[in-house]
Amino acid sequence: MDLAEADPKGLVRESYRIEGITPGECRSIFMDWALSLPLGAAVPEAARRLIAAYGEANPGHPMTMVLHEALAAPDSPPRRRGGRTGRQGLGP
Template sequence: MRLDEADPKGLVRESYRIEGITLGECKSILVDWALSLPVDAPMKEAIRVVMAEYALGAPDHPMSKVLEEGLMAPEAPKRRGGRAARVSGV
């Protein structure tokens, strides 16, 4: 995944440029960032890409902590609709 795919609106990039940004503000930006990704985008891969670009140079930045927490979060379960949701073993 390329950086322009992982941070299509530059939200993570800009968060690292904001002086005095708080952990809460970074969490809010991360939600906006996640919503800007395509539905089928691999979230953890996108996090790794933006971390490699921005977090390595600023390990004490609040966004670096938020991104690390994002990597630790369990994957969201996939929605099963229609017949697959009603019939076990499918």
């Protein structure tokens, strides 16, 4: 995957240019970025490409932290939340 495919709108590139950007702002940009990827694009592969392009030169940047968090496995498996079964107490 090339850089243009990994960041089609340049959102992540621009986040590295914003002085004083916060982790919360980076998470918001990350969500916009992830939603802008073409259908079928692998988010982990794109995140690795962006880390290689921007994160290695900026290890302390909040966006680098967010991209690394995107590669980490979730702490717990997803659970069912709500719905008819959840209201009736029949869930796990």
